[in-house]
Amino acid sequence: MLVKIHGSAVFGVEAITIIVEVNIDKGIGYHLVGLPDNAVRESSYRISAALTNVNYKLPGKKIIINMAPADIRKEGAAYDLPIAIGILGASGQIQTDSISEYVIMGELSLDGKLQPIKGALPIAIKAKEEGFKYLILPKENAKEAAIVSGLTVYGVDNILQVIQHFNEEEQLEPTIIDAEEAFNQREESLEFDFSDVKGQESIKRCMEIAAAGGHNIVLIGPPGAGKTMLAKRLPSILPPMTLDEALETTKIHSVIGKVKNSGVLRQRPFRAPHHTTSDVALVGGGQYPQPGEISLAHNGVLFLDELPEFKRSVLEVMRQPLEDREVTISRAKFTITYPSSFMLVASMNPSPSGFFNDENNIMSSFPAEMQRYMSKISGPLLDRIDIHIEVTPVPFEKLTEVKKGESSVEIRKRVIKAREIQSLRFKEFNNVHYNAQMSVKQIREFCVLSDESKTLLKNAMEKLNLSARAYDRILKVSRTIADLENSTEVTGNHIAEAIQYRSLDREGWLG
Template sequence: MLVKIFGGAVYGINAITITIEVNILWGAKFIIVGLPDNAVKESQQRIDSALREIGLKIPGKRVIINMAPADVKKEGSAYDLPIGIGILAANEQLPDADLEHYVIMGELSLDGSLQAVKGVLPIAIHAKKEGFKGIILPHQNANEAAVVQDFEVYGFRHINEVIAFLKKEKSFSPAVFDRKIMEQHSDNELLDFKDVKGQENVKRAMEIAAAGGHNMIMIGSPGSGKTMLARRLPTILPPMTTEEALETTKIHSVAGKIQNNNSLIVNRPFRSPHHTISNVALVGGGSWPQPGEISLAHNGILFLDELPEFQRSVLEVLRQPLEDRMISISRSKFSVEYPANIMLIASMNPCPCGYYNHPTKECNCPPGAVHKYLSKISGPLLDRIDIHIEVVPVELDKMTSNTESEPSAAIRERVIAAREIQTARFREHQGIYCNAQMTSPLLKKYCLLDDRCTALLKIAMQRFGLSARAYDRIIKLSRTIADLEHSEKIKPEYIAEAIQYRSLDREGWGG
């Protein structure tokens, strides 16, 4: 008897439907065709053991399994459950099962229990678009897939439960997504800007970066507070929209980063890879591409601590994602795209010893060492970083002061207000959500400069030798500062402040 079961496969952050055709004929061979990898081929042993544990078995006949489309490679153990159910249905052990209405995915243990699989959220979204009634999954993945509204999601612990459901021997309730999750904010109470003594200029720069989605690099000596400040930046970012949360969750689902019983990622990601990271681990890839750290930080922050310690080749692969906000990974037979809308926050020492330009300690680096150290970061990469800010060690008087600084909640309110202005501004422009994403035509439309602003910019361009890209970055920063001040016009003082955030473009750096 020939039956068809439906599963799914993930490419990039999207999915396609996989049709699993099972036919049982006279003979004595188990055959899987349709470009299965070794994990799929090994499913025979897991399925055989799982079925025997519940008093069933693979029939001693010729079992042919075709996974269509046949020219698409099938990877992983997530096809164990649909293949097992297909064998039972083809052997007429599942009469009147509504197999055509459900997508089925899951890995089988030898005792028949179900194990979690990757990428169920994009598969569930695609299944709903394709008109399926629901999806059958391991219980660990049920909350994740339940994010898809008006779609039945059933999570089971054992293949026995799946069989009972399909035979209609027992009723099961679908998983339900709790909308209150979107209202949760798990900002760590231990991280708050109110605990940061001094550093008012850096906190101001971070507020501007958060308000406009700008990239930022902090330069300062060891112990000046660069990492501490960076880790507090998520506490002032605006909450994610439903669309952002869904897209972020899809990426983490594909990468297998969703924790058991979690459903939706509602807090902006903060990724901080070690400086020994490889190109592939950062941008994604592999023989079967997976999202890298850049994509895992989508709609959040990618923090690179001690930037010059990263390999030069690793830093250079950042250039294209920072500009296009998308990563395209090509292979000989296919290509995938991962979104990469990130805020890059980096930190670095000013020199190898760390004390160049320090107010009290003397730099002991040899001549030319500072320039050599800074040259590890290319000019094109620095051009793509909007804000360069010096982090000076806090004076002892301020450190011992009992005065409490402004809390993150107050700063966040101003950031949210500025983002709301930008949301209204770019409502008609798809894919543009903040000032940092503005293209040249949008700059001309929304960043009109008067004669005084233009004259000030010309002086800065001539004195610091800024590039055309740096020119655009200054204007974008000025627009964000104006939004924070609720000003429709860009004023000369906003331009002047934006110019101050180009520390590495000024004379005096590099010795």
């Protein structure tokens, strides 16, 4: 008897429907074909033990299992449950009248319990797109999959529940979640708040501008100046994610199994990989490509602490994702694209000793030493960072102040207003939501300068020897500064402030 069970394979952030065909005939043997990996081939042992422990059995006949399409590699133990149900259906141990309406996925333990799987959300989205009515998967993944409306999701603990469901002995309870309501109930408690930061008003201003326009920023200063402290507080002033952004971000985290019972992600991601990370870990890849840190930071913040300590090859692979806001991983047989629209926040010391050229400090570094250290970061990469700002140590008087600084909640209100202006401005453009995403054509349209502003920018370009990309960055930042002031025009003051945020382009900034 032949039975077909529908499962799903995840490639990138998209799913592909897999048909598990099980045929039982005269003879003896167990044959699994269709390009399975080792984890799938080992499923026979798990399935045999699981069925025995719930008082069912693997038939002693010739079992042929084909996983179609046969030219797509099948990975992981999540195919245990569809294969097991297919064997039971083909051997007549369960009813299969309505089984074509189901997508079934799950990893089996030897006692019949189900382990969580990866990629439940993309699987649920694909199941709905292809017209399936039901999705059965482990209970820990049920909330994540139930975000998709129009699909009945059953979360199960044990294969016995699935068997009883198809034999109409006991009906499964669907998991019902209103994605919009669950998303709107998010908690706004802040672990880090800008009110904890003493002094550093100019740096706070930079962080506000960066958050308002989605600009990349690098902080340069000696140890203990507060670079990491400021970076960790940036997510607290970013606008809350929209439901579409949350679903897109959840999809990526689902692929690596980081969602499970939490359902839709509510907070913007903040990723801070160590400086020993590899280029594959950062941008994604591997023999069977997985998303890297830049994709896991999608719609959030990627924080690179001690930027010059990262391998140069690791930093250089970020060039294209920073421009295109997506990363494409190519292999001989397939190509996968992961979204990577993130805010890059980097911090660095100006030299190996960590100190500026200061004659009053015995640990200070010479300009040549500082320049040699800074040269570890390429010019093209720095060009892609909109804001460069020096972070100086906080004076004792500021550290001992009892008065708290402006809170993240107050700063966030201004950021949200600026983002609303930008959303209205770019409403007719696809994939452009804030100033940092503007193309050259949009910059020319929305950053029109007066003759006075053009002269100011021309002088800065010539004096600082800025590149064309740096010119565009200054215009983007000045547009954001104008939005924070609710100004329709970009004035000379906005241009002048934006130029000040290109510290690494200024000759002599090292002292």
